[in-house]
Amino acid sequence: MRAAVVTELSAPLELRxxxxxxxxxxxxxxxxxxxxxxxxxxxIASGDWPVEPALPLIPGHEGxxxxxxVGPGVAVSxxxxxxxxxxxxxxxxxxxxxxxxxxxxxxxxxxxxxSIDGGYAEYAIAxxxxxxxxxxxxxxxDAAPLTCAGVTSYKAVRxxxxxxxxxxxxxxxxxxGHLAIQYARHAGGFVTAVDVEAEKLELAGELxxxxxxxxxxxxxxxxxxxxxxxxxxxxxxxxxxxxEQALRSLRRGGRLVCVGLPAGGVLPVPIFDAVTxxxxxxxxxxxxxxxxxxxxxxxxxxxxxxxxxxxxxxxxNQAFTDVRANRVRARxxxxx
Numbered sequence: 157m158r159a160a161v162v163t164e165l166s167a168p169l170e171l172r173x174x175x176x177x178x179x180x181x182x183x184x185x186x187x188x189x190x191x192x193x194x195x196x197x198x199x200i201a202s203g204d205w206p207v208e209p210a211l212p213l214i215p216g217h218e219g220x221x222x223x224x225x226v227g228p229g230v231a232v233s234x235x236x237x238x239x240x241x242x243x244x245x246x247x248x249x250x251x252x253x254x255x256x257x258x259x260x261x262x263x264x265x266x267x268x269x270x271s272i273d274g275g276y277a278e279y280a281i282a283x284x285x286x287x288x289x290x291x292x293x294x295x296x297x298d299a300a301p302l303t304c305a306g307v308t309s310y311k312a313v314r315x316x317x318x319x320x321x322x323x324x325x326x327x328x329x330x331x332x333g334h335l336a337i338q339y340a341r342h343a344g345g346f347v348t349a350v351d352v353e354a355e356k357l358e359l360a361g362e363l364x365x366x367x368x369x370x371x372x373x374x375x376x377x378x379x380x381x382x383x384x385x386x387x388x389x390x391x392x393x394x395x396x397x398x399x400e401q402a403l404r405s406l407r408r409g410g411r412l413v414c415v416g417l418p419a420g421g422v423l424p425v426p427i428f429d430a431v432t433x434x435x436x437x438x439x440x441x442x443x444x445x446x447x448x449x450x451x452x453x454x455x456x457x458x459x460x461x462x463x464x465x466x467x468x469x470x471x472x473n474q475a476f477t478d479v480r481a482n483r484v485r486a487r488x489x490x491x492x
Contacts, residue, residue: 159277160472162213165203168473169215169276177273177281179227184284186239190296191275192218192464193475193488194304194331195394196243196417200270201476204419209270217243217268218303218489219275220296223287230284238296239287240303240452243442245272246283260441276472278492288448291456298455298462301331301487304442306451306460308415309336309392311443313343316388316413320344325386326365327376327402328393328416329356331487336390337363338460348386350376350401355485359463377404386410396421403437411436466491 157176160169179185197215199205219241223234247254247262254262268274273281290299309332318324324345326336333356337347341364348367349360357368369376380386385407391399396418403412403425414423414437425437443451454460463486467475475488 157278158469159214160469162201162209162211162215164211165201165208169201169476171470174277176279179225179230179281181228182230182284183227183281184223184230184234184239184287185225186219186221186241186280186282186287187224188219188221188275188278188280188492189238190220190300190492191216191490192300192304192331193467193472193479193490194218195479196304197269198476198479199417199419202419205417213270214273214277214280215269216275216277216490217241217270218300218305219268219280220290220299220303221280224279226284234284238290238299239282240290240299240448241268241275241280241282241287242303242307242448243267243269244286244444246286257444257446259444276469276490286445288445288452291452293456294452297464297466297489297491299452300489301335301462301464302451302455303448305331305487306335306455306462307443307448308332308441309390310339310451311447312336312390312392312413312415312440313339315438315440316390316411318343318345318388321346322387323348323384323407325350325376325380325389325402325405326360327389327391327398329360330392330484332392332415334359334363334463334486335460336392337365340390342454342459345388348380350398353482359485363461371398371401375401377401380405381407388413390415392416394418396423399423403435406433406435409434411438413438413440415440463487464489
């Protein structure tokens with residue numbers, strides 16, 4: 157099978173012919189139909205994080221495809237099912253986090269496209285217990301971004317406890333941000349979208365944002381504070397400056413939800429200000445299997461729109477370049 161492989165950190169991915177893997181106990185073999193390209197994949201391939209992956213590695217944690225074979229312990233009825241392979245590839249299922257609905261915090265988790273091979277290949281192995289069924293009517297092109305960008309932004313809106321009439325500032329209108337706008341509006345929030353690209357701000361307006369701010373021409377925090385401040389600011393950008401702006405945009409009692417993972421990013425939080433103004437800073441990672449099922453259900457019901465552009469596997473390095481250069485309106489998706 158063809159695969160795009162990280163053989164050296166910060167080097168271009170190599171297109172290789174590698175053997176089709178065999179499913180083991182509790183595993184399934186998935187013929188990939190699509191796999192979204194997340195900025196996290198670029199961080200992993202570049203070695204931007206404190207923890208580096210073992211190489212060689214096949215990235216990709218927004219994979220969608222059809223189950224072709226099953227290993228011992230998996231029902232044969234799953235063959236033919238369309239499934240999504242999310243970031244949470246598996247967890248222990250027994251720790252306090254797993255049994256209390258916080259499996260994404262399990263310290264024994266394994267992550268698709270990071271600690272196990274992912275979806276930048278024609279076939280992938282997945283733990284059958286963590287592969288989430290994709291409903292009828294949700295195309296692979298849409299399902300792929302929802303598998304990470306969707307469930308991550310959905311969880312961020314929930315972590316920020318967005319409620320009716322809350323003023324929500326979304327910093328970064330990309331793969332995650334264009335979905336966060338929609339989930340915040342479904343929760344009853346009034347959305348201000350912040351970005352540095354005119355095309356992305358135009359998309360935010362099309363998706364229902366009540367206000368858009370170009371951070372290259374105005375200080376978004378000053379604009380938002382002058383209007384009363386944000387109840388919730390959701391920072392999704394890969395630029396560390398967006399997090400500082402998001403923090404400053406909050407009103408008293410406001411909540412900052414940090415989602416993106418800027419390389420080397422540090423957020424100074426003034427303690428006096430945080431205490432006297434009752435500010436909360438919340439870290440929000442991807443959602444659970446239940447969250448992803450809810451994301452798919454909303455999309456199947458026509459409640460969300462995915463903006464995605466297809467690419468081919470052999471275009472992966474150019475795709476990475478385009479994402480780094482902020483030339484992508486929302487999400488790029490490899491189609492097989």
